[in-house]
Structure formats: structure tokens, C-alpha cells
Amino acid sequence: MITLYAITDHPTAALPAGVGLHAVADGELSAVCGPAIAKEISADALWAHERLVEVLMDGRDLLPVRYGTSLPDDAAAARALEERHGTYAAALERVRGAVELAVRVFGEGGGASADDPSPGERSPDRGPRERSAAPDGRGDPPGAGAAYLRARARAAAAEAQARTRVHEPLARAARATALAPLPRAGELLRAAYLVDRDATAAFTARVRDVQERCPKLRITCTGPWPPYSFAGS
Amino acid sequence: MTTVAEQDVALVDLIDRLLGGGVVIAGDITLAAADVDLVYLGLRAVIASVATAREQGVLPETGSAP
Amino acid sequence: MNDKRLHEPSDLDCLGDPLTALDRALPGRLNADPENLERGLAQLVLTIVELLRQLMERQAVRRMDDGSLSDEQVERLGQTFMALSERMAELRERFGFDEEDLNLHLGPLGDLL
Numbered sequence: 150m151i152t153l154y155a156i157t158d159h160p161t162a163a164l165p166a167g168v169g170l171h172a173v174a175d176g177e178l179s180a181v182c183g184p185a186i187a188k189e190i191s192a193d194a195l196w197a198h199e200r201l202v203e204v205l206m207d208g209r210d211l212l213p214v215r216y217g218t219s220l221p222d223d224a225a226a227a228r229a230l231e232e233r234h235g236t237y238a239a240a241l242e243r244v245r246g247a248v249e250l251a252v253r254v255f256g257e258g259g260g261a262s263a264d265d266p267s268p269g270e271r272s273p274d275r276g277p278r279e280r281s282a283a284p285d286g287r288g289d290p291p292g293a294g295a296a297y298l299r300a301r302a303r304a305a306a307a308e309a310q311a312r313t314r315v316h317e318p319l320a321r322a323a324r325a326t327a328l329a330p331l332p333r334a335g336e337l338l339r340a341a342y343l344v345d346r347d348a349t350a351a352f353t354a355r356v357r358d359v360q361e362r363c364p365k366l367r368i369t370c371t372g373p374w375p376p377y378s379f380a381g382s
Numbered sequence: 383m384t385t386v387a388e389q390d391v392a393l394v395d396l397i398d399r400l401l402g403g404g405v406v407i408a409g410d411i412t413l414a415a416a417d418v419d420l421v422y423l424g425l426r427a428v429i430a431s432v433a434t435a436r437e438q439g440v441l442p443e444t445g446s447a448p
Numbered sequence: 449m450n451d452k453r454l455h456e457p458s459d460l461d462c463l464g465d466p467l468t469a470l471d472r473a474l475p476g477r478l479n480a481d482p483e484n485l486e487r488g489l490a491q492l493v494l495t496i497v498e499l500l501r502q503l504m505e506r507q508a509v510r511r512m513d514d515g516s517l518s519d520e521q522v523e524r525l526g527q528t529f530m531a532l533s534e535r536m537a538e539l540r541e542r543f544g545f546d547e548e549d550l551n552l553h554l555g556p557l558g559d560l561l
Contacts, residue, residue: 156405192393195400216400218407229407237405250454251395294526295519301529302509331502334547339398353454360455367457371395374452377403392452 150185153218153226154202155211155375157181158241162208168201173223175230178237180214181205182226188217206375210245212237213375240381247324247343248373250352254311254338255367311337315359315368322348322355327378337366341378349373490543495550498536505529 154170158177164170172179183201187194195216202213220226230237312328316338320326323342332339344352349372356370508525511517517525540546 153407190401195393195396198400199396213399213404215404215406218405220407240405249399251398253395255457292523294523294528294530296526297530298505298508298512298522298526301505302512305506305509331499341399341403349454356455360457367459368455369391369395369453369457370455371392371452372454374395374399377399380403380405391456395452 150219150221151182151223151226152184152186153214153220154181154183154198155205155213156230156237156241157205157209157211158238165201165204170201171223173226173230175227175234178230178234178241180226180230181211182220182223185219188219202375206248210241211375212240212244212380213377214380236381240379243325243381244343244376244379247345247376247379248349249376249378250323250342250344250349250370250372251374252315252319252338252340252342252356253336253369254315255335255369256307256311256337257365257367308332308337311366314363315366316340318359319352319355322352325379341374343376343379344373346373487543491545491550494536494539494543494545497539498550501529501532501536 157172157179164172164181168183170181170183172181198216202211205211206213220229316326316328319340319342323344325343327341327343329339342352353370356368360366360368508517508529512522512525540550
């Protein structure tokens with residue numbers, strides 16, 4: 150078994166020594182492989198993998214492979230390259246000379262939006278659920294359904310606002326963007342931006358500007374990362 | 383020195399990328415799992431298209447009101 | 449280890465409970481024993497149901513904002529989604545998942561939400 154780290158194309162600088170890497174080629178593409186390792190999910194294992202991919206990225210453009218990908222042997226790696234050769238070549242062209250920056254946006258007042266009703270809380274406007282003599286038979290205060298939908302509408306509006314006020318200005322500074330279709334609980338926005346290698350400082354400055362203009366939002370930005378979100382799988 | 387919370391800012395983004403992104407090559411997973419993999423890829427395309435349609439305001443109506 | 453943080457808010461409390469990120473990821477390796485497969489399948493099914501629930505809620509909100517729903521329809525839809533949300537919470541509890549577990553990182557199988 151072999152572990153796959155990245156797909157890259159010519160010109161390929163020499164692979165870093167001493168870490169057991171070798172390249173499997175298919176035309177101008179090659180898959181950078183290493184010995185099989187346990188697919189451990191731990192901070193250390195993930196960071197170790199990431200460090201290796203970043204060392205590779207130092208000398209070449211590449212498509213990072215999903216963590217935990219392994220194949221039986223070199224022949225299988227060559228077949229994988231051949232099967233989607235055109236797709237990988239096109240994706241490499243898209244990410245040429247660029248890195249990925251990750252942005253997440255949160256609202257004020259804690260991880261969950263203050264308007265976000267949890268399952269145990271029926272009516273955010275009224276506080277905890279109360280049994281009442283309401284005529285709907287469920288014991289909810291009348292109008293609880295409408296209140297719930299209004300709260301969902303407020304959450305959706307907050308997400309849309311984050312897209313307008315944060316994503317759009319940042320997108321204008323990026324070569325490409327990848328917006329998570331549904332933010333996770335507590336997030337208003339989650340996105341990745343493909344940015345030229347030498348433009349990350351300018352992008353970060355833009356994030357700071359946006360943060361200053363939106364004091365009620367909390368924005369995190371991390372990177373530079375290999376272009377995981379633009380590898381086109 | 384970074385605090386635990388500070389480390390997590392990068393860790394969450396790391397996990398999102400390593401486990402949620404990158405090139406996917408079906409490898410040593412079993413056939414059943416490979417079938418599930420296809421389902422996932424298909425669903426991601428659906429999610430993305432629904433999200434786009436929603437943003438553009440062209441999400442199709444689902445017929446009569448419930 | 450170089451620091452990846454380029455920008456972060458002055459108060460990090462908004463980011464929620466620390467150290468949950470790894471717990472959320474698939475623990476250990478993909479496991480083929482029947483009990484784990486069943487729980488894995490339940491996780492998959494519940495994630496899909498949760499996805500549909502969220503999409504439907506969002507569409508209902510859209511129609512409410514459009515003004516194309518009567519007050520009665522808004523109330524009934526809201527009650528339905530509240531009930532659905534509670535039912536999902538019950539199902540999650542039965543299988544021992546919390547909300548973040550249904551936003552899966554499944555290693556080589558990918559990421560749904």
C-alpha cells in the first residue's frame with residue numbers, strides 16, 4: 150500500500166529527501182506517493198501530513214490529495230492519473246501560482262446566533278417553552294410556529310448579509326472562490342479563496358478592512374493552505 | 383504561546399481542508415463504501431446547485447402549499 | 449509549526465467549545481464491523497434528513513419573505529418545522545449523535561455539509 154499526497158506537473162523540482170517519497174508519472178503529471186501510514190485522525194497526524202504537502206508546494210504547483218488516500222501500488226496510482234488526466238491538468242492550470250486562504254464569519258453574542266432556536270426552545274421571543282391553555286392542542290403559545298420561522302428568517306438574513314459584506318469584497322480580491330453551501334451551526338459564512346502566492350498580505354489587509362467595517366461580525370482567516378478547495382474533485 | 387482556542391482556529395480549517403477537500407481517489411475502501419462515496423459526490427453537486435439557485439432567486443417552487 | 453492564523457477576532461469565545469474539532473472527525477479508522485456499519489449508516493441517513501430539513505426551512509423562509517404564504521400557512525409550516533427539529537433531536541439522541549456529528553467528515557468518503 151502507498152499513501153498519496155499530491156498531484157503535480159512539470160517542471161517538477163526534486164522531491165524532498167529523507168521522507169520516503171517517490172513520484173509515479175503519467176505523461177506530464179505525477180502523483181507524489183509515500184509509504185503506507187495509519188489513517189489516524191489526530192492533530193499531530195494531520196499537521197504532519199500538511200507539513201509534507203507544504204514542503205512539496207514550496208517548489209511546485211500541486212493539487213493536494215484528500216487525507217487518508219491510499220492505493221495498493223504504483224500501478225494503481227498511474228491508473229488513477231490516467232483515468233482523469235485531463236481533469237487534473239486543467240485543475241493544475243487553475244491553481245497555478247496560487248494558494249488558498251480560509252475565511253469563517255460568526256455573528257455576535259456567542260457561537261450560536263442569539264436568534265437561532267434550539268430544538269428544546271419553541272419560541273425565541275418568549276424564552277423557554279411554557280405549557281399553556283392555547284387552543285392549538287400542542288400546549289404551545291399561539292403563534293409559536295410563525296415565531297420559529299421568523300427566527301429562521303433572521304438567521305438566513307444574517308447569512309445573506311455576511312455574504313454581501315464579507316464574501317463579496319473578498320471575492321473581488323481572489324482568483325476564485327469556494328463558498329460552503331450551508332454554513333455550520335454557529336457560522337454565518339464559510340469560504341475559501343484562491344489567491345496569488347504573493348498577494349496573501351494584500352488579501353489579509355482586506356480582511357482587516359472588512360472586519361473594521363463590520364464590528365458586529367467576527368471573522369477568522371487562516372492560511373496559506375495548498376488549494377484543497379480548488380482541486381476539482 | 384497560543385491558547386487552545388487560538389490553535390483550534392487553524393485546526394478547524396485544517397480539518398475542513400484535509401478531510402473535506404483535496405482530490406478524491408477511490409482507493410482501498412470496500413465496494414459498499416465506494417458506492418456510498420458516489421452518493422456523497424452526487425449529493426454535494428445537488429447541495430451546490432440548490433445553494434446557487436437559492437442565491438439567484440430561481441429556486442423552483444415545490445408545487446402547492448403544504 | 450508555522451502559525452496559519454492571518455486574522456482572528458479579538459474575542460475567540462464566539463468560536464464555541466474548543467477541542468471539539470477532532471472529536472467531530474471520524475474517530476480512528478473506518479471500521480467494518482457490523483455494529484459500526486449500522487451506526488455509520490444511521491449517521492449517513494440522519495445527515496441527509498438534516499440536510500433536507502435545512503433546505504426546506506430555507507425555502508419556506510424564502511416564500512415567507514416573498515409574501516406568498518398566508519399567516520395560517522406560515523404558522524402551520526413553522527409548527528411543522530419545529531416538530532421536525534424536535535424529532536431530529538430525538539433521533540440524534542437515540543443514536544448518540546450531536547449536531548456536529550451530522551456534519552460529517554468521513555475521511556476518504558468526503559464531507560457532506
